[in-house]
Amino acid sequence: MQSVRVLAVLVAAGQPVLGADSSSTSGKGGADPKGVVSPAGLPYTTKIDPTGNSDLDAALTSSSDLLSLQKTHAVGPFALAGRIRNDYARLTTALESFGYYDGQVTITVSRPKGASTSVQASMDGQDIGLPLWLASLPTSETLTIAIKAKTGPLYKLGAVQTVAADHKTPVVLTPPQQQAFGLKTGAPAVASDVLAAGNNLDNALQEEGHPLAKVDIPTAFLRPTTHTLDLLYPITIGPKADIGPIGLTGLDYTNPRFVRRRMTVSSGQLYQPSKIEAARQDLASLGIFSNVGAKSPDKLAPDGSMPLTFTFKEAKRHTVGAEVGYSTDLGGRVGGTWTHHNLFGNAERLKLTALITGVGGTAQQGLGYDVYADLFKPDFPGRHQNASFRLEGIRQLFYSYRQTALIARAGIVRQLSRRWNMSYGLAGEQEKIDQFGVTRSYTLVFAPISLNYDSTDVPSPLAPATHGVRVSLSGTPSASFDHGTTFFALLQANASTYFDLANLGISAPGRSVFAFRGIVGSVQGASTYDIPPDQRLYGGGTATIRGYRYQGVGPQFPHSKYAIGGTSLDAGTVEFRQRFFKNWGMATFVDAGQVGSGSAPFTGTVRVGAGAGARYFTPIGPVRVDVAVPLNRPPRGDKWELYIGLGETF
Structure with a gap:
């Protein structure tokens, strides 16, 4: 019985085993072990015969220095011989990683056909005459190196x-613990499985509250007569322990009390790495x-607990950014932002933005501006909810109306679960609006509330979704003053879903996706x-129907392109998204919708x-x-529209 250490898993995981390459003196010449300069370099090509096991073939390919280094400068004969000897060990390790402990590697060096002495030399890696x-x-010849691996019998796990x-x-x-360990007698003796079992057991023991648990690399015993591999795993379980004192280091500007309130683990809680x-x-x-x-330290505290230390490196507190966007209807918008990311030491974010809007838009009558200050406060008034405040000055010169307004908003977003959240708040607005030659001032108060669901699991709002559903249901009770008091409510439902054609087996995941969107809105009261x-729709x-300029769909003033606005809205989109290569893609889409003057949608x-x-x-x-075009363009409507932005439209 032969005792071996199972160290071959690096190859099985697709990572070549690290080893010295005796060809480090590569170039037009190399140095032999005695220091004698060898002749000019020998170019060569390498071919590895398939074994019939694609995973093993990939491991052999990634492990071969001859193959990976053949495109570097040609090496001298002594360096090339060393590279060949090194490949024997690397390729044998790859075979053993897959359970083939009786495998055999043969490397054959051939001169080109037609050479004066057409000789094939097969080496066992120890040929001193190589x-x-x-x-x-001759250095003008390109040698052919063929690698053939015979697997032999597959070893299986014994005891x-x-x-x-x-x-x-x-x-x-x-x-x-046995379920986490997972190894059973009779399974193929694949090194990656053998070492993964130890890691899995180690993780399971620590997750049970044993912070000092350790599962060492097993000792493996080959039994050539039965083609089995016996394994012996040394295990240290250690005592169970709770989390002890929690230390914080690296907090220069951040309030430690805020960090401790935010922390989801506490002293006295069972020590679990996942938590x-x-x-x-x-x-x-x-x-x-x-x-x-x-x-954590490598030993328990005297009271039997395991101390824990969180270390922090604070990011830059101030950043400056630019914002640029363009569409033919709304024109260009350009401006800058300044952000303070930790205003009072409790992760508050203050963002100041100034934008010039309406640069050359077909739905605009001139330049406008949008200037606002946003303050975001996490965990306010409690955990799982965040507060936001905005003070905004805005001027918009649409063909539908001209608006100058000062707006103040305050709201709370509360996380209900991983996919559900709700938001609510209050807002006030003082504005002056000129529409079709009539100027009026308004004072408004809003109390928006919304419920949102998102199962797309994307890491950020700018990342394209490939599956899942997004739903938003909102209601905004409002009051308008100054021309009598008017109470009304805006109700709106938005939904989108995404279908990856990979589900039908006709594309790679995330490459071909259908996206669907629906919007329904109504003003009540x-x-x-x-x-x-x-406030009209x-x-x-x-956001609704591409191909038509902003506010270009719905009731219009007679003989003009001025929109009146409506009290109902519905729209839908079907979009196909296709990715090409690594960074490129395209999309085709059809949008449809309507705006009505009654409160009931679909009119x-x-x-x-x-x-x-x-x-x-x-x-x-x-x-x-x-680029989008209207298929049934109204009189005085635009013939096409161009949209440029960051992120998908929905």
């Missing part, structure tokens, strides 16, 4: 034992740290002219638009360029 034979070859650190005392695993990692990730998600770590123009543009003239666009995928999201 360098001299290589040195005798699998778990013992204490003394390698003698048996350790009996509980049923949950600690979840707490670490939650703290990292605040956006004020460039790095968050969690570490008031007619069109009872509410301010900016409009169609057209990226008015249906307008349909269609278009296509290109996508360039960046690390933060796709850059989108879409």
Whole structure:
């Protein structure tokens, strides 16, 4: 019986085993072991014969220095011989990683056909004449190196034992521990499975509250007569422990009391790595740290608990950014932002933005501005809810109306579950609006509330969704003053869903996706002219119906392109998204919808638009360029629209 250490899993995991390459003196010449300069380099090509096992073939390919280094400078004969000898060990390790302990590797070096001495030399890796034979070859020839691996019989697992650190005392695993361990007699002796079983058991023991648990790399005993591999796993379980004192280091500007309130683990709680990692990730998600770590010492405290220390590296507190966007209807918008990411030491974010809007838009009568200050406060007034405040000054010169307004908003977003959240708040607005030659001032108060569901599981709003559903249901009770008091409510439902053609087996995941969107809105309690123009419903543009200018769908003033606005809206979209290569993609879409003057949706003239666009995928999201045309254009409507933005439209 032969005792071996199972160290071959690196190859099985697709990572070449690291080893010295005796060809480090590569170039037009190399140095032999005696220091004698060898002749000029020998170019060569390498071919590995398939074994019939694709995973094993991939491991052999990734392990071969001859193959991976053949495109570097040609090496001298002594360096090439060393590279061949090194490949024997690497390829044999790859075979053993897959359970083939009686495998055989043959490497054959051949001269080109037609050479004056057409000789094939097969090496076993120890041929002392190999360098001299290589040195005798003309340097103008390109050699062919063929690698063939014979697997031999597949070894299977024999006896699998778990013992204490003394390698003698048996350790009996509980049923949950045995399930995590997972190894069974008779399974193929694949090295990756053997080492993964130890890691899985180690994780299970620590998750049960044993912070000092350790499962060592097993000792493997080959039994050539039965083609089996016996395994002996040394295990240290150690005592159960609770989390002890929790230390915080690296907090220069952040309030430690805020961090402790935010933390999802506490002293006295059972030590579980998954809970600690979840707490670490939650703290990292605040956006004020460039790095968050969690570490424990290698021994328990005198009281039997396990101390825990969170380490922080605070990110830059101030950032400056730019914002640019363009569409033919709304024109260009350009401006900058300044953000303070930790205003009072509790992860508050203050963002100041100034934008110039309406640069050359077909739905605009001139330049406008949008200036606002946003304050975001996490965990206010309690855990799982965040507060936001905005003070905004805005001027918009649409063809439908001209507006100058000062708006103040305050709201709470509460996380109900991983996929559900709700938001509610209050807002006030003082505005002056000029529409069709009539100027009026309005004072409004709003109390918006919404319920949102998202199962797309995307990491950020800019990342394209490939599956799941998004639903938003909102209601905004409102009151308008100054021209009598008018009470009304805006009700709206938005839904989108995504279907990946990979579910039908006809594309790779995330490459070909259908996206669907539906919108229904209604104003209850008031007619069109009872509410301010900016509170009415409009169609057209990226948010509803592409191909029509912003506010270009719905009731219009006679003999003009001025929109009146309506009190009902419905729209739908079908979009197909296709990715090409690594960073490119395209989309085609059809939008349809209507705006009515009554409170019931699905009234008015249906307008349909269609278009296509290109996508360039960046690390933060796709850059989108879409062109759309109206299929039943109204009088005085635009013939086409161009949209440029970051992220998909929905």
